[in-house]
Amino acid sequence: MAETYFITGAQGCIGSWIVKALAERGDTAVVFDRSDDMRRLTAIIAPADLEQVRFVVGDITDAGSVMAALKGSSAKRVIHLAGLQVPSCQADPVAGAVVNVVGTLNVFEAACAIGAEKVVYASSAAVFGRSEDDVSVDETAACEPATHYGVFKRTNEGSARVYFLTHGLNSIGLRPLTVYGVNRDSGLTSDPTKAMKAAVLGVPFHIRFSGATDFQYVADTAAAFIACADASLPGAHLFNLHGETVEVKQIVKTINHEAGRELATFGGDPIPIAPELNDAAIRRALGDLPATPVDAGVHETMKRFGELRDAGKLDTSDIEVELRQYAR
Numbered sequence: 001m002a003e004t005y006f007i008t009g010a011q012g013c014i015g016s017w018i019v020k021a022l023a024e025r026g027d028t029a030v031v032f033d034r035s036d037d038m039r040r041l042t043a044i045i046a047p048a049d050l051e052q053v054r055f056v057v058g059d060i061t062d063a064g065s066v067m068a069a070l071k072g073s074s075a076k077r078v079i080h081l082a083g084l085q086v087p088s089c090q091a092d093p094v095a096g097a098v099v100n101v102v103g104t105l106n107v108f109e110a111a112c113a114i115g116a117e118k119v120v121y122a123s124s125a126a127v128f129g130r131s132e133d134d135v136s137v138d139e140t141a142a143c144e145p146a147t148h149y150g151v152f153k154r155t156n157e158g159s160a161r162v163y164f165l166t167h168g169l170n171s172i173g174l175r176p177l178t179v180y181g182v183n184r185d186s187g188l189t190s191d192p193t194k195a196m197k198a199a200v201l202g203v204p205f206h207i208r209f210s211g212a213t214d215f216q217y218v219a220d221t222a223a224a225f226i227a228c229a230d231a232s233l234p235g236a237h238l239f240n241l242h243g244e245t246v247e248v249k250q251i252v253k254t255i256n257h258e259a260g261r262e263l264a265t266f267g268g269d270p271i272p273i274a275p276e277l278n279d280a281a282i283r284r285a286l287g288d289l290p291a292t293p294v295d296a297g298v299h300e301t302m303k304r305f306g307e308l309r310d311a312g313k314l315d316t317s318d319i320e321v322e323l324r325q326y327a328r
């Protein structure tokens with residue numbers, strides 16, 4: 001039987017791919033987002049599938065709106081993604097905390113009030129902070145976030161545990177690191193995807209970090225969120241997500257190989273997050289999850305960007321600076 005899922009922040013990158021996967025299998029996605037900008041959804045979802053999706057425009061910082069929308073959706077499975085990313089939290093930590101921490105509390109409160117089966121929420125690998133060595137970190141590793149964003153995500157993980165202890169609310173927090181693919185257009189680790197888009201347009205792009213990071217293809221991230229929303233796992237769980245740990249140098253090589261010329265470059269400090277996550281725990285709990293190799297994910301992404309370019313539908317607002325510089 002078709003299920004209904006209430007998804008906050010589903011006009012964003014990961015959310016758009018979750019909505020796509022749910023719509024394609026005949027389930028109902030209820031999108032709760034403060035934005036009504038459909039460009040990410042239309043970039044990847046067929047019009048007929050998009051017709052099955054329901055929309056509520058609202059702000060997660062407004063407890064009443066979240067409560068009313070969740071009640072009205074009749075959904076029992078909540079996927080919570082809405083939030084501000086590292087640069088926004090850095091620029092305005094107070095606003096970041098209101099959205100990422102208070103907003104998340106609003107979602108948990110509403111989920112308790114309607115008797116939700118569970119909340120699957122986006123935490124982040126940013127809870128770990130920098131690691132001194134190259135070991136793969138599992139869920140028992142110390143959490144010493146190097147950003148406000150990471151601190152807020154860690155706080156949400158604690159709140160999820162408290163809601164289970166006090167209200168019996170089941171939850172799963174997922175910790176992705178560098179998600180890439182069509183629609184990854186904002187946030188600290190979005191540069192590799194922007195470089196892929198620029199390359200498809202024949203424009204140079206400089207990725208502003210170096211070192212290795214854990215790249216996960218966005219369709220695989222979406223699949224993990226859905227698998228968690230469908231799983232019967234009582235408790236408050238936390239799982240790392242892992243794709244492939246690859247040097248930025250290698251991604252640049254792959255992009256340039258796909259483009260057939262040297263358009264992508266890189267430089268700068270590594271990002272302050274442990275570069276490799278161990279995902280044995282989620283695989284033990286849920287079995288095998290899709291794991292697209294980086295080369296295949298980059299190929300798939302650049303192919304879709306090319307199709308959107310040819311159809312005159314490629315959104316380039318995230319690489320305007322590079323386009324302007326190139327045009328000079």
Ligand SMILES: NC(=O)c1ccc[n+]([C@@H]2O[C@H](COP(=O)([O-])OP(=O)(O)OC[C@H]3O[C@@H](n4cnc5c(N)ncnc54)[C@H](O)[C@@H]3O)[C@@H](O)[C@H]2O)c1
Pocket residue numbers: 008009010011012013014015032033034035058059060061080081082083084085099103122123124125175176177178179180184185186187189
């Ligand atoms: N993309 C990654 O690599 C990555 C890695 C780790 C964790 N995460 C987390 O996953 C989640 C989704 O990431 P994404 O890349 O899809 O982000 P995104 O920035 O593409 O999308 C976020 C969405 O949240 C919405 N939103 C923001 N503030 C809101 C508010 N106050 N009320 C309602 N909606 C609001 C935005 O309109 C947007 O559609 C976020 O919580 C993010 O922190 C992402």
